[in-house]
Amino acid sequence: MKVLGVAYEPRDAGELLRAASSLNAEFHILAAGRAAENAEEVSKYASKAYILKTKSPYSIFKAVESLVKQEGYKLVIGEGYRNLRDALSRVAGSLNMPMATDAYSLEVSGESVVVVRGFLSERARMKVEVPLPAIVLFTQRFTEPAEPLGHGSIVELKPEEGPERVVEVKPKAVGEVNLEEAEIIVGVGRGFRSKEDLKLAFELAELLGGQVGCTRPIAADLKWLSEDRWIGISGKRVSPKLYIAVGISGSPQHMSGVQNARIIVAVNKDKSAPIFKQADYGVVADLYQFLPVLIRKLREKLGR
Amino acid sequence: MDVIAVLVKASLNPDVIRVEPDGSIDVKSIPLKISDIDRNAVEEAVRLKQKLGWKLIAVSVATWGPISARMKDLKLAVQEALAKGVDEAIVVADDSITPGDQLTTAHAIKTALEREGVRPKLILAGEATIDEVSSQVPGRLAALLGYNYISFARRLEVEGGKVIAERDLEDYVEVVEAPLPAVVSVTQEINDPRPPTLLQIRRAARKPVKTVTSSELGGLEKPRRRILEVRGIQVKRKQVILEGDSLEEIAEKLIEALVKEGVLRL
Ligand SMILES: Cc1cc2nc3c(=O)[nH]c(=O)nc-3n(C[C@H](O)[C@H](O)[C@H](O)COP(=O)(O)OP(=O)(O)OC[C@H]3O[C@@H](n4cnc5c(N)ncnc54)[C@H](O)[C@@H]3O)c2cc1C
Numbered sequence: 001m002k003v004l005g006v007a008y009e010p011r012d013a014g015e016l017l018r019a020a021s022s023l024n025a026e027f028h029i030l031a032a033g034r035a036a037e038n039a040e041e042v043s044k045y046a047s048k049a050y051i052l053k054t055k056s057p058y059s060i061f062k063a064v065e066s067l068v069k070q071e072g073y074k075l076v077i078g079e080g081y082r083n084l085r086d087a088l089s090r091v092a093g094s095l096n097m098p099m100a101t102d103a104y105s106l107e108v109s110g111e112s113v114v115v116v117r118g119f120l121s122e123r124a125r126m127k128v129e130v131p132l133p134a135i136v137l138f139t140q141r142f143t144e145p146a147e148p149l150g151h152g153s154i155v156e157l158k159p160e161e162g163p164e165r166v167v168e169v170k171p172k173a174v175g176e177v178n179l180e181e182a183e184i185i186v187g188v189g190r191g192f193r194s195k196e197d198l199k200l201a202f203e204l205a206e207l208l209g210g211q212v213g214c215t216r217p218i219a220a221d222l223k224w225l226s227e228d229r230w231i232g233i234s235g236k237r238v239s240p241k242l243y244i245a246v247g248i249s250g251s252p253q254h255m256s257g258v259q260n261a262r263i264i265v266a267v268n269k270d271k272s273a274p275i276f277k278q279a280d281y282g283v284v285a286d287l288y289q290f291l292p293v294l295i296r297k298l299r300e301k302l303g304r
Numbered sequence: 305m306d307v308i309a310v311l312v313k314a315s316l317n318p319d320v321i322r323v324e325p326d327g328s329i330d331v332k333s334i335p336l337k338i339s340d341i342d343r344n345a346v347e348e349a350v351r352l353k354q355k356l357g358w359k360l361i362a363v364s365v366a367t368w369g370p371i372s373a374r375m376k377d378l379k380l381a382v383q384e385a386l387a388k389g390v391d392e393a394i395v396v397a398d399d400s401i402t403p404g405d406q407l408t409t410a411h412a413i414k415t416a417l418e419r420e421g422v423r424p425k426l427i428l429a430g431e432a433t434i435d436e437v438s439s440q441v442p443g444r445l446a447a448l449l450g451y452n453y454i455s456f457a458r459r460l461e462v463e464g465g466k467v468i469a470e471r472d473l474e475d476y477v478e479v480v481e482a483p484l485p486a487v488v489s490v491t492q493e494i495n496d497p498r499p500p501t502l503l504q505i506r507r508a509a510r511k512p513v514k515t516v517t518s519s520e521l522g523g524l525e526k527p528r529r530r531i532l533e534v535r536g537i538q539v540k541r542k543q544v545i546l547e548g549d550s551l552e553e554i555a556e557k558l559i560e561a562l563v564k565e566g567v568l569r570l
Pocket residue numbers: 188189190191192214215216217218230231232233234235236246247248249250251252253254267268269270273285286287288340341432433434437492
């Protein structure tokens with residue numbers, strides 16, 4: 001069987017190789033996005049690496065479509081970046097292939113593939129079986145990268161231009177924090193009334209030696225914090241020792257991102273907020289009254 | 305008249321799932337509701353309809369059966385779209401395509417539009433549903449129809465036969481233009497959908513809703529996905545509500561608890 005891995009970030013190559021290595025298959029890589037910027041590195045993880053220097057979902061769609069048609073790949077795998085969801089959903093539509101997203105694991109059995117994937121906004125796992133040929137997109141960083149194999153051949157492909165025209169590209173601020181490494185995170189939600197007021201959360205986080213994270217509306221909609229602080233199904237998945245959720249309602253899309261926290265504390269003024277059912281310790285209070293008291297008490301005890 | 309179509313799904317509601325003692329979940333026990341981001345898609349479609357003077361139709365495919373038990377929830381999801389300003393709706397409901405997969409759904413939408421003789425200039429969808437979260441159906445549909453596809457739009461305009469959109473990606477935002485016809489998926493940030501008013505809801509009851517089955521559409525692609533198992537992720541949290549006569553007392557109790565748990569060192 002021939003398997004094609006579509007890498008978008010350089011480290012995807014090793015992760016996709018690990019997923020493919022249990023399948024007893026011939027594994028090739030198509031590197032697009034930032035993965036295409038380092039052909040030598042990517043080519044260490046497959047016997048053949050196609051290099052497609054573009055981020056355009058149309059161009060990725062067309063390249064994968066023609067590779068599947070010409071080379072007969074039975075399985076296409078990748079990770080769930082937005083541009084890959086876009087490109088590969090179009091391949092799935094055009095070639096009438098089943099596609100599973102948010103996959104955690106994959107097995108091939110005969111002419112079909114069995115996938116365990118996130119379901120119900122990550123409140124559940126669904127085990128499904130689909131016939132080959134198929135497309136599977138894993139959740140990002142679903143496994144550790146495999147060891148490099150040596151050097152595969154490199155084939156550069158020319159991106160096919162699409163009908164759309166990119167008028168402007170605006171990079172986002174990155175690299176401010178690394179929530180994945182944080183041991184303590186204070187999460188802020190829409191219970192805060194202004195950006196200015198977030199200083200209460202920063203003060204608490206600093207006192208505890210932690211970081212500030214947030215819900216999607218705080219980063220994506222209100223833009224009070226940069227997106228690297230956004231926790232949840234479409235943001236970061238974190239695993240601190242302690243997560244203190246302040247002014248957060250507890251939507252499944254947010255809470256799935258803190259599933260692995262050891263202890264969760266919730267501060268919310270609404271005693272029926274769903275977060276209290278998903279927390280170890282709950283404080284029913286107005287955050288504007290409670291946080292200053294908590295901060296003062298901690299300062300006294302810490303002598304700071 | 306030019307037409308905009310908006311795709312609306314009655315999704316399983318992840319807020320109300322019941323996990324059996326053995327960890328399994330019976331999806332038949334979960335009620336359906338309109339998928340959150342489809343509300344944003346409807347809001348945006350209504351805005352564009354008013355600006356452009358086009359007709360607006362909603363298309364919804366029943367994914368979860370049995371249809372007889374789901375009809376009320378299916379209708380409610382569509383009614384909300386109609387109340388918000390959608391002119392008419394097509395609902396594809398047939399037990400032969402439940403539980404559906406994204407391949408079936410995209411085919412069913414295409415077939416229903418063709419059977420109705422509608423060729424929308426613009427099709428709006430949500431970026432992802434709350435049950436599947438797959439971001440698949442709009443891209444599949446675009447490929448099936450041969451339309452352009454703009455995904456994850458957080459801003460959208462239609463001008464001179466083109467869509468101009470701001471695509472929101474992980475580490476950058478790009479402004480793109482593409483000629484119509486196009487499928488566009490929108491993000492949650494594109495607008496702030498308001499619930500329909502009572503008056504809007506009452507008026508919506510008179511708007512046409514056409515429910516069609518597979519045989520009425522001349523047959524549909526069957527789902528290829530077999531669901532082997534659905535298991536809940538158990539949240540085993542202590543759920544202790546800290547109480548006291550004053551906030552000071554509660555703060556003391558919290559600090560004490562965290563020290564005892566070993567997650568706070570003083
Ligand atoms: C496909 C999809 C993907 C999504 N991905 C994500 C994601 O990755 N991450 C994410 O976070 N969300 C995500 N969402 C959005 C999610 O559904 C919720 O809308 C969001 O998490 C709500 O954020 P919030 O808790 O800050 O706001 P709200 O739900 O508005 O909650 C605010 C809370 O603050 C409380 N409050 C108000 N004032 C005070 C006060 N003075 N003191 C104390 N408490 C107060 C209120 O009681 C309320 O419970 C996604 C949604 C969808 C459909």
